[in-house]
Structures are given as C-alpha cells and as structure tokens.
Amino acid sequence: MTPVRAATHGGMPPATWEQGVIRRTCLILALLAAAMAQAQPAEHGGAITALGKRYEDQPHAHYLAYMLARFNADAGRDDVALEWLDKLARRGWELGINPRDFAGLQASEEFRNIKLRLQRQQQRRERGQREVLVNIDGQIPEGLAYDGMRQRYVIGSYNAAQIHTVDPRGKMTRLWSSDEPLIVLGLTVAADGETLYAAVNPTANRRDAGDKSFVLKLNLADGREQARLPAPDAGYLNDLCLLGDGRLVASDSQESRLLYAKPGATALSLWDEPGHVIAANGVACDSERNTVYVAVYNGISRVDAASGQAGLLDAPRSAAIGGIDGLYLQGNDLVGVQNGFGAGRVLRAHLSGDGRSISRVETLESAIVDLNEPTTGALTPNGFVYIANSQIWKWDETKLRLREGQRAAPIMLRRIPLD
Incomplete structure (x- = not known):
C-alpha cells in the first residue's frame, strides 16, 4: 500500500x-x-x-x-x-x-x-436461488465448505466451538465441538476429500489473555480431531486455502499478513511480509500459477507463492472490489462475497490470461431479500453456494451473547450457477 x-x-x-x-x-x-x-x-x-x-x-x-x-x-x-x-x-x-x-x-x-x-x-441482480435453510439453534455461522464425498455442506460457528454439516434436505449433524472458548471461521477441504481444515480463534477475552489461534485438522467422515496446528505469530486467523503442493495458506486479518504450513508441519509459520495485504481476509489458492489471491480492503492482491512478492490486481477504474470477505477461484474467475462497503453482494471478477489483472467485474447477486450480511461460500459441482444472511452483527463478542433484543434466525444458503 x-x-x-x-x-x-x-x-x-x-x-x-x-x-x-x-x-x-x-x-x-x-x-x-x-x-x-x-x-x-x-x-x-x-x-x-x-x-x-x-x-x-x-x-x-x-x-x-x-x-x-x-x-x-x-x-x-x-x-x-x-x-x-x-x-x-x-x-x-x-x-x-x-x-x-x-x-x-x-x-x-x-x-x-x-x-x-x-x-x-443500487444494482439488483438475482441470478441464483435458495438452496437450503439451516436452523442450528442459536448458532451464528461464518465459514462454509462443501464436502463433495458426502454431498453436504460444512458450517463453522462464529459464536461457539462447533462445526456442523447439513445436507441439501436440511438434515444437520454436529461434526465437531469443544467446551473451550473458541470460534470457528474459514474452512477448506483438502484434495483427498477426507480432511477438513478450520481456522480457529480464541474468544475476544481469551485473546486478550494471550491465548493463540490455530488451524484445526479434522477427519470429514467422523469429525475425529487429527491435529491442531498452532499459529503463535497470528493475531486473528480468518480464511484458509491449499496450494497444489499441499501448503496450507492462512490469512491473519488482525496483523494483515499471511501464514503457511508445509505438508507434515506441526505449526504455521509467518510468511515473509508481502505487500498489499492490508486487512487480509479471504484467500484463494491458484495451484496452476502458484499464486495466492488475497481479498484486501482496497481490492484483491496477488501473491506469488514462490517469492512472496505481492501487488494489487489492476482492475477497471469504476470497479469496487474492496471489502470482500470470502474469495474463491473458479477457472479463470474470482468469485467474491462482498460485505465491507454498502449492502453486500456476490461478484465475479474475470481475470486476464496471466491472472495478473482483472478485465471485467460483474454482479451475480445484489439487493435481494435474502441478503443480510453475506459472508462466505463454497464452490460445488452445481455452482457457488453462499451464506446469504450470516447475522454476525447480532453477536456481541465481548459479552459472549446475542445483542439485546436479537435472536438468531435460520440461515439461508443460496446457490448461484456459474455456467
């Protein structure tokens, strides 16, 4: 910057x-x-x-x-x-x-x-449709992943140490939980289809007391905890993605930087501070180009995974692509859930052939009744599914309870075809 x-x-x-x-x-x-x-x-x-x-x-x-x-x-x-x-x-x-x-x-x-x-x-676009209504009593979701082996969604809880699964019919199962004062953010499924990684942070008061974030590694079939990869240098882990060589990449939003873990590593290491990752949020790994795309406050940054060099993607002057939460790579396009400025929308940024710039930005969904603080999503064989109404704003992280007069409503997952 x-x-x-x-x-x-x-x-x-x-x-x-x-x-x-x-x-x-x-x-x-x-x-x-x-x-x-x-x-x-x-x-x-x-x-x-x-x-x-x-x-x-x-x-x-x-x-x-x-x-x-x-x-x-x-x-x-x-x-x-x-x-x-x-x-x-x-x-x-x-x-x-x-x-x-x-x-x-x-x-x-x-x-x-x-x-x-x-x-x-305001642009009004409604390209998708309602996929499934999720009713996990009292839970505020943040992260979403897709379990392709079992054709179900995986949802992390922003206000509890819990991860649930839900099938397309709305049947829910608790995959993992803990009595520890933790919250779950970004989720990603490994290429083997059997392993889930989750970005886990202590609650606000425990972070103040010195507790540290970590990445949780789970068996997707039964929720068995396989490992915890501590992140001693992290302030607040947000999102995760995996490169083709097996490296796990994590964004640290509090410290505005990236961390990584090589296959077999027992902890996350600090990436040499790349530029242009201010307020690092969603991350999308491009294994073909050995690149990590990072959602930042003023756009999307491209980080070379070999050298660590980073720079903001050039984009059309009128394109507002900052403030993206979840970020995903689909072919030669980036799909983003934007909630940092305005009412929120889902967008698609078409990349140039070399992946170093954005040629065009289109709104996929915006100004529809289901949108209420959208956060993250997941790519599936039938399109992009995302959390349309996260309700994160209802949770008081300091007091560890819903804000006065608020209650957690069922969560709407919407699906957008990407053909």
Missing part, C-alpha cells in the same frame, strides 16, 4: 502511523464493525484525515467516500457524513447502504432521502 502523507503522531513515522490507522479502519469495516463504537476520537480523526487524502488521490475510488461518510457519522459529524453520502449518490454509487450503518442518522429526513436515492440506483 502506498503510504499516506500526514503529520507524525506519537513519535511514529507518518507511514507507520497511517498504515496502522488504515489497518484498524478496514478491519472494523470488514470484520469487526461492532467495535467501531469503542474507538477513540483520535482514531476517528486520524482515519478520516488519512482516508480523505487517499480519496483526493483516487477520486474514482468511491468506496473511500463510503468509509468517510461512515467514519464522520461515527465521530458525530453528521453534516459532513451527509455531504459524503450525497456525493456518493451524485456519483452513481451502486452498492447501496448497509442497514446497520449510520444508526445515528436514521431520524434525519435528509439522510432518508439520500438513502432512498442510493437504494433506487
């Missing part, structure tokens, strides 16, 4: 301080939105200054205007937030507004008018 120019803060060089601000900013937006209410005023101001400068340099990057509207609203600068939202509406923003953003502006008639304008110009 190109450093943003600003004054020195607390003795830290400008680039270091600003990268930290952007890193915190984007993690809050993409992963930990509820934590924004706890941020200090100085961080709001620093983030606003840094983002404003970046938007001056990149006036076509309208996701920055959305972030500026949100941060100004969170800082109590309602008039400024409304100005940014009005600018978005005038510049043709098509991603709408997340219904949980701008809570303090809901009573404003001006906000309601701007919101209506943004909703009217």
Whole structure:
C-alpha cells in the first residue's frame, strides 16, 4: 500500500502511523464493525484525515467516500457524513447502504432521502436461488465448505466451538465441538476429500489473555480431531486455502499478513511480509500459477507463492472490489462475497490470461431479500453456494451473547450457477 502523507503522531513515522490507522479502519469495516463504537476520537480523526487524502488521490475510488461518510457519522459529524453520502449518490454509487450503518442518522429526513436515492440506483441482480435453510439453534455461522464425498455442506460457528454439516434436505449433524472458548471461521477441504481444515480463534477475552489461534485438522467422515496446528505469530486467523503442493495458506486479518504450513508441519509459520495485504481476509489458492489471491480492503492482491512478492490486481477504474470477505477461484474467475462497503453482494471478477489483472467485474447477486450480511461460500459441482444472511452483527463478542433484543434466525444458503 502506498503510504499516506500526514503529520507524525506519537513519535511514529507518518507511514507507520497511517498504515496502522488504515489497518484498524478496514478491519472494523470488514470484520469487526461492532467495535467501531469503542474507538477513540483520535482514531476517528486520524482515519478520516488519512482516508480523505487517499480519496483526493483516487477520486474514482468511491468506496473511500463510503468509509468517510461512515467514519464522520461515527465521530458525530453528521453534516459532513451527509455531504459524503450525497456525493456518493451524485456519483452513481451502486452498492447501496448497509442497514446497520449510520444508526445515528436514521431520524434525519435528509439522510432518508439520500438513502432512498442510493437504494433506487443500487444494482439488483438475482441470478441464483435458495438452496437450503439451516436452523442450528442459536448458532451464528461464518465459514462454509462443501464436502463433495458426502454431498453436504460444512458450517463453522462464529459464536461457539462447533462445526456442523447439513445436507441439501436440511438434515444437520454436529461434526465437531469443544467446551473451550473458541470460534470457528474459514474452512477448506483438502484434495483427498477426507480432511477438513478450520481456522480457529480464541474468544475476544481469551485473546486478550494471550491465548493463540490455530488451524484445526479434522477427519470429514467422523469429525475425529487429527491435529491442531498452532499459529503463535497470528493475531486473528480468518480464511484458509491449499496450494497444489499441499501448503496450507492462512490469512491473519488482525496483523494483515499471511501464514503457511508445509505438508507434515506441526505449526504455521509467518510468511515473509508481502505487500498489499492490508486487512487480509479471504484467500484463494491458484495451484496452476502458484499464486495466492488475497481479498484486501482496497481490492484483491496477488501473491506469488514462490517469492512472496505481492501487488494489487489492476482492475477497471469504476470497479469496487474492496471489502470482500470470502474469495474463491473458479477457472479463470474470482468469485467474491462482498460485505465491507454498502449492502453486500456476490461478484465475479474475470481475470486476464496471466491472472495478473482483472478485465471485467460483474454482479451475480445484489439487493435481494435474502441478503443480510453475506459472508462466505463454497464452490460445488452445481455452482457457488453462499451464506446469504450470516447475522454476525447480532453477536456481541465481548459479552459472549446475542445483542439485546436479537435472536438468531435460520440461515439461508443460496446457490448461484456459474455456467
């Protein structure tokens, strides 16, 4: 990421301080939105200054205007937030507004008018259909994988140390559970079809106490725990993928970096810090090109798995491809579940022949009734299946309970054909 120019803060060089601000900013937006209410005023101001400068340099990057509207609203600068939202509406923003953003502006008639304008110009696409309704009592899902050997879905729990399976008829089975204070995020199935890897983190209070994340290795047939690969250098493991040589790759969203484990390794090692992985989230492994694609706050980064060199994929100027959660490689396309900015959508980015740039971006699903904080998905023989309504925002990770007045509703999995 190109450093943003600003004054020195607390003795830290400008680039270091600003990268930290952007890193915190984007993690809050993409992963930990509820934590924004706890941020200090100085961080709001620093983030606003840094983002404003970046938007001056990149006036076509309208996701920055959305972030500026949100941060100004969170800082109590309602008039400024409304100005940014009005600018978005005038510049043709098509991603709408997340219904949980701008809570303090809901009573404003001006906000309601701007919101209506943004909703009217939001792209509406409904390419897929409902696949299965999942009703796991009280569970908030985050990660999803597909067990092709048994033709069932595997779902990790964001609010419990549990992994369930569900078949296309909705029959659920608990695959793995623990009494430990843990949460499950990214899931991936090995090429043998018999092994599941899961990114597991301690709960927030246990992370504060020093507990560390790890990757759980399970037998898919019976849920038997085969190994735990500790990640002592990780802050918050998010997503996983496997390269053709058997290397497991994991994203660390808190520290904005990647980790890996070679076949037979007993722990994850820190990848030499590649550039352009700020707020690393979803990862997709390309075994043919020996490449890892990483969803970052301002786009998609391409990391060479041999050298560790990384760079943002070039994309059409008008394409908003930042803030992606789950990221998947299908042929020469990347499928992404985007929830970092706006109301959320599923998109497909068509790669160039060498996989070093994006030639075109299309919306697969957007502005449909089932979408409510979509998160991750899985490629299946019949298309892309994803969690349409994760409800992650309902969970208070600090208090370890659902937020006041909330209850966990059944989860809708939707399937999109990719022909």
